[in-house]
Every structure is written in C-alpha cells, then in structure tokens.
Amino acid sequence: MTGSKWKFAGGVAVAALIGGLLGGFNMSWSREPSFPLYGLIIDVCAVPVLIMLILYVRKLKAATSDEFSIAKKRYAAQSGFMIGFVLFLITGLFPIFLPDLYRWFIASMDGANDGFLIGRVSGMAPFVLGLLIGQVNAWLKYR
Amino acid sequence: MKNRLKILRAERNWSQADLADRLAVSRQTINAIETEKYDPSLPLAFKIADLFALRIEDIFMAI
Known part of the structure; x- marks a missing residue:
C-alpha cells in the first residue's frame, strides 16, 4: 500500500472517460455511410494510449491495495x-x-x-x- | 500463527498506526496480525523482520 488512492481514482476516471468517448465516437462514425479516415487515425492513436493507461491504472491499483x-x-x-x-x-x-x-x-x-x-x-x-x-x-x- | 509483534511494538512505544506506516500497510492489517486473525504474506513477514532487525522465526512461531 504505497500509492495514493486519489491517484488511482483519477486514473480510473481518465481511463473511463477516454474509453467512453472512444466508444461513443466509434458508434457515431460507424453509422456514417463510410467509416471516416480521421476516425481511423484517431482510433490508431487512442487505442494504444488507452491500453497503456489501463496497464498503468492496474499498477496503481496494486500499489494502493492492502x-x-x-x-x-x-x-x-x-x-x-x-x-x-x-x-x-x-x-x-x-x-x-x-x-x-x-x-x-x-x-x-x-x-x-x-x-x-x-x-x-x-x-x-x-x-x-x-x-x-x-x-x-x-x-x-x-x- | 502466534507472534510477538505486539510486544515488539510496545517495546518501541509505537502505535499500530506508526507500525502500519513504517510497513506501508493499513492499521487493520497490523491489528489482524497481532490478534492472530491473519497470517502475513512472506514479503510482509520479511519487512517486519527487517524493521525489527530480527529473524522471521524470532517474531512468528508456527504453533
């Protein structure tokens, strides 16, 4: 239990926000006649960031767990x-x-x-x- | 598992919270170990032994 719980809570909130936004935008883009190129580029950039953030939040969770x-x-x-x-x-x-x-x-x-x-x-x-x-x-x- | 944690802590005039801070665990963990409701993990047992400059078997007894 070496980490701050607030940092962990902040990490969860940011990961949830990015995940939610990404999911919502993708749903919207998939309803367009063709999936937009800018959407694809955003996905390619944002998905690795989201994965890295989730891995970081897991580390924070381990550090804050007793x-x-x-x-x-x-x-x-x-x-x-x-x-x-x-x-x-x-x-x-x-x-x-x-x-x-x-x-x-x-x-x-x-x-x-x-x-x-x-x-x-x-x-x-x-x-x-x-x-x-x-x-x-x-x-x-x-x- | 029996242990001498409470005695060792009392010898140093530390509260459960003081010991918890030094070991980076919660006060509830210290309380549960002292009342023999919970056996610590091996890493935590080593940390406790290091803190009191004793061997693990000088603090924890199998019976």
Whole structure:
C-alpha cells in the first residue's frame, strides 16, 4: 500500500472517460455511410494510449491495495459463492418436498415469458444472497 | 500463527498506526496480525523482520 488512492481514482476516471468517448465516437462514425479516415487515425492513436493507461491504472491499483483487505475480499467472494451454490441447491428441493405449492406457483404464472423471467431471477437470487452473506461472514471473521 | 509483534511494538512505544506506516500497510492489517486473525504474506513477514532487525522465526512461531 504505497500509492495514493486519489491517484488511482483519477486514473480510473481518465481511463473511463477516454474509453467512453472512444466508444461513443466509434458508434457515431460507424453509422456514417463510410467509416471516416480521421476516425481511423484517431482510433490508431487512442487505442494504444488507452491500453497503456489501463496497464498503468492496474499498477496503481496494486500499489494502493492492502494485502489484508485483499485477503478479506477474497474470503468474502469465495465463501459467498459457496453459500450461493448451497442456496441454489436448496431451492432445487422446492418441487420435491412441496409439490402442491410448486404446482400452484407454476399455475399462477401468466405464461412462458413469466416463467422465463422468474427462472432468471430465482436462478440468480441465491448467488446474490450468497455474496451478501459472504460479506457479512468476512466481516464477522476479521472484525 | 502466534507472534510477538505486539510486544515488539510496545517495546518501541509505537502505535499500530506508526507500525502500519513504517510497513506501508493499513492499521487493520497490523491489528489482524497481532490478534492472530491473519497470517502475513512472506514479503510482509520479511519487512517486519527487517524493521525489527530480527529473524522471521524470532517474531512468528508456527504453533
């Protein structure tokens, strides 16, 4: 942890600004009848600058990171994912142990689109919940 | 892992923040090492040993 966090934040902001501007301009240029030559020249000059800036920001991030905070975050993510997966497996037991409730739930839906949306949300929810529990778990372990 | 960090720090009248500054880590890192909740990386263990002019095994005990 030898670097300044403000320098890192500034680096991220500048990289995001250049990336956003470049992306926006390229979208605009690609809608023109033919991709303009000046756009190509700007891309050729700006993309290496952006890559170098991203590599520099990565260095700044390493310099501002504290090894204990990295260990904490890693523990939170790993335990969170494991808890998420266990919760996901538990939700799979719902139709086995509560078949009537499951059938009622399926019948209550409007159609396939409803089922698709609920499937997406209920498939992701255990992992989101798991990551939150992982954060609490890490906080309890290292407080 | 047991360690003598708190004793060594107290002998020099350093606060956790002082030691953290000298080692370029956060105060939370020092606190976690002292309370044996976290084992430092090998580079940090070497830095600690260098700072106190001791060997790593004089500061950290395996048991």
